[in-house]
Amino acid sequence: MACREALVLRQELNLRAAVVASDCANVVRSVEEGSRGMSSMRRRRKPRHELNGNRRNTTNEDDGWGGVxxxxxxxxxxxxxxxxxxGxxxxxDExxxxALFYYxxxxxxxxxxxxWLNGGPGCSSLGYGAMxxxxxFRVTEDNRTLSRNMHAWNSVANMIFLESPAGVGFSYSNTSADYDLSGxxxxxxxxxxxxxRWLERFPEYKDRAFYISDESYTGHYAPQLVVTILLHNTYNNRSIINLQGILVGGKNDKFDP
Known part of the structure; x- marks a missing residue:
């Protein structure tokens, strides 16, 4: 009887894995189709400027993917x-x-x-994590100027601060119901x-070692992001995202994952 139950459980798990893999394939296909379209638009763009330099050739235009x-x-x-x-x-979600804002x-x-992902849910990765x-940088006491943070993590990694989910910080949705359906x-x-899609905009990072770090409530959905990445990589038999690890921090009694 135990063997039969184990067989049924295995069949059920295999079925669920197949469904997840099918969903992953559809998402990846739509994303990659959009990526190819964006690549063709990139060749027609005007240069953009980074926040304090002019090394990268990018865009001043809204390309349908959110602009810069x-x-x-x-x-x-x-x-x-x-x-x-x-930024x-x-x-x-067209x-x-x-749309999600990044720095x-x-x-x-x-x-x-x-x-980097802040928790909450509702904490701004720009307002809290970055600043x-x-x-x-740190905001100085006059609330008008910035000072250097000598312990900044960009001394050891290229940092993306993502405002997530939509409704947090500068991230938004044109469909108000989205704010009630975030999970x-x-x-x-x-x-x-x-x-x-971000890696299509910054292709030099596609093969770079990638890590996720978070604090507080993000300890719930960051591991789900890791699982999503691994499922896509496994199903497509290639590293769409070169994930190397996750750091889960900010332990507390209320939101500890």
């Missing part, structure tokens, strides 16, 4: 900044108009890529679509 914020420097930024910064949107702080070319915790699974799915 163009400034020569952050407001109140100190002199002598020796790293490049980018912008990536659309993760039908609903859902990229680059490091040396050989350093890995790390995605109060591990980003390159861990959709948050992870949106983050996956974001990463695939």
């Amino acid at each position: 914020r163009q400034d020569q420097a952050l407001p109140g930024q100190p002199e002598g900044v020796d790293f490049d910064q980018y 912008g949107y990536v659309i993760v 039908e609903n108009g859902r 990229l702080v680059e490091s040396a070319s050989e350093k890995p890529l790390l995605l 109060q915790e591990l980003g390159p 861990d699974q959709r948050t992870a799915a949106d983050a996956y679509v974001f990463l695939v």
Whole structure:
């Protein structure tokens, strides 16, 4: 009897795995089709500027994927900044108009890529993670200028601070019902679509070692993002995202995963 139950359980798990794999294939196919379209548009773009330099050739236009914020420097930024910064949107759901905002702080070319996610849910990865915790700057007491954070993580990794889910920080949706339907699974799915499309915008990071780090409530949906990445990589028999590890932090009694 136990053997029969084990066989039934295995068959059920195999069926579920097949369903998940099929769903993954559909998502990857749609994302890759969009990526090819975006690549053809990239060749027709005008240059864009990073926040404090001019090394990268990018775009001033909204390409249907969210566009990029163009400034020569952050407001109140100190002199002598020796790293490049980018900010912008990536659309993760065209039908609903859902877009996630990111802030990229680059490091040396050989350093890995790390995605930072704050918790909450509802904490801004820009307002908290980047500006109060591990980003390159701190807001000074006058609330007008920035100072350097000598313990910033971009000394060891290229940092993406992602505002997630939609409704947090600068991330938004054109469909108001999205704000009532956010859950861990959709948050992870949106983050996956974001990463695939973001890597099309910054292709030099496609083969870079990739890590995810988070705190507090994100310890719930960051592992789901990891599972999503691994499922896509396994089903497609290639590393769509070169995931190397996850750091789960911010233990507390209420939100510890």
